[in-house]
Amino acid sequence: MAKRVAVVGGGWAGCAAAMELARGGAQVTLFEAARTLGGRARRISADGRTLDNGQHILLGAYSESLRLMKLAGVDTRAALLNLPLQMRYPAGSGMDFVAPRLPAPLHLAAALLRAQGLDREDKLSLARFSTTARWMGWQLDKDCSVSELLERYDQTPRLIALMWRPLCLAALNTPPERASAKVFLAVLRDSLGARRAASDMLIPRVDLSALFPDAAAAWLRQRGATVNEGVKVGALRNEGSVWKVNATGASVADGWEGEFDGVVLAASPLAAASLLPAELERLKARLAAFEPEPITTCYLQYAPSETLPLPFCALVDDPKTAHWGQFVFDRGQLDPAQKGLFAVVISASGAASDLPQQELAALLAAQLAAVFGRPPLAQPVWSRVVTEKRATFACTPGLERPANDTGLSGLWLAGDYTAGEYPATIEMAVRSGVEAARGLLSGGAR
The missing domain is CATH 3.50.50.60 (FAD/NAD(P)-binding domain)
Incomplete structure (x- = not known):
């Protein structure tokens, strides 16, 4: 039975x-x-x-998510936009790092050589870290914070700000100074350290x-x-x-x-x-x-003709200048029915989510206008702030x-x-x- x-x-x-x-x-x-x-x-x-x-x-x-999606009958090629590993900022505001579709680890080596916005010291620092982590099997005997790990391996301040910090926030939803290095390395192992296709970024179209x-x-x-x-x-x-x-x-x-x-x-x-x-x-x-960690997503609707240079871009967050956004997605490039709709994401968003919703939406719209150099982006026709207060747990050492x-x-x-x-x-x-x-x-x- x-x-x-x-x-x-x-x-x-x-x-x-x-x-x-x-x-x-x-x-x-x-x-x-x-x-x-x-x-x-x-x-x-x-x-x-x-x-x-x-x-x-x-x-x-x-692998398990994709396996069960396919088993349930989801056409993953249609439902997900497949992009190579990348960390791309609006022109002039950060770096441009894109891994070409080459066999691993050649895709990372080529991405490093082609990366814009990183100095030679930054590139060498990233190469050393990746090589050392691969040699260690992407493991630590004793856990520590991500910040401690990056300091131990002499990662440059610019590389931390433009690569490691946003990756840590996006993956662990915990700031690097409180995030588990062991867990962060496991994520890097199964993306940066695995076969090339494993590092692909899959963005939902539905x-x-x-x-x-x-x-x-x-x-x-x-x-x-x-x-x-x-x-x-x-x-x-x-x-x-x-x-x-x-x-x-x-x-x-x-x-x-x-x-x-x-x-x-x-x-x-x-x-x-x-x-x-x-x-x-x-x-x-x-x-x-x-300990719960929140994630906030702010949706900003513009005219259907408004679009971003890429389906998504990284943003330099700086609460001191009221720049809270960490990533922005052009939903219109994912789903034609959502033309002109942008989604700005703030991970570990406790301080930002304490702001009144209309104020936060206005600040994020102003941030987009500033970093993209497009004043009309400061005036969306509609906005909605969505905060998932218990989105994840704090992933601490x-x-x-x-x-x-x-x-x-x-x-x-x-x-x-x-x-x-x-x-x-x-x-x-x-x-x-x-x-x-x-x-x-x-x-x-x-």
Whole structure:
């Protein structure tokens, strides 16, 4: 008889777990409290517009995400804009670093030779770092901050400002002075240090829910799984070999309770902590102690004729001059229906998100006008600031992240915060979901 498994949480981790469970023959019921699947990487609606709760970049190294997208029927070539590894700033404001499509590591060597805006000392510094990190296997015996790592390997101030700091913020959503060097090196290993295609940058052309969660839900329903949206799980209870799940919402009766052979808890750390049984007190405390880091995305709408030189550009952020933006995306180059719409991203955005939304939008528009030398960009016709306050956890040195296996039979965790080499990214969420599903199906066997 097929295992009956409840997946609590319809974000990327929960959808990945549900698909892997269904592939393994389980009878799956997915619960998502929101009415839109995707969790912290999902579609939202604002003034009749379809946006995302945050702009994301995937990497060619995201093997599990790409595998499950394709399995769910997503045409990844159409859904993702594939660009070579690059760090490109508006003309005159930074550097221009683009890796040509050559076999690794020749693509990085060629990018260094061609890079504009870097002095000879900067290029030698980057070459030394890459060579040393490759020799070390992209690993550290003892964790430290990214800033300490960069200082240890004599990285130049300009290279730190234009390359390492923005990469650290984008990947770990944690400032370099507080970010884990071990995790940062793991990201660099699977991008800079891997095959050339692994370093490709993949920018969604469709909204984040359409990119995977919606397709995953359709795939699951076709295989007999139940997908509940707008249904909140309020309690989990273990009774011997059975897990009882209590839920409320639009598609279930008040006080509904179902019986399952296992549960994958794919909610956020705080939500998961509130649902864990009392006997897991230590785990509950660890999850509740995660320090959240916000990400802010500001959407600025201009006339459809407005466009940027590139699909996305890096920006030099400097709060002292009210330049908060770190990256800007031209959504019109990704989706023709969004012509003239720019998305400005601020990672680890605590200080910026404390500003009134209209003030922050005006400052970001002024920043674009200044760095691109185009005064009309200071006057968008519409704006919307979206802050995901608990977008990720602070990925600090030596952070102890919980295993997928809770230690209770039939109860597994899934989420980007679980133990793994990656920071809180889409790929980490998907890998965690797959790991939890496989562990539950195997009965915990390793």
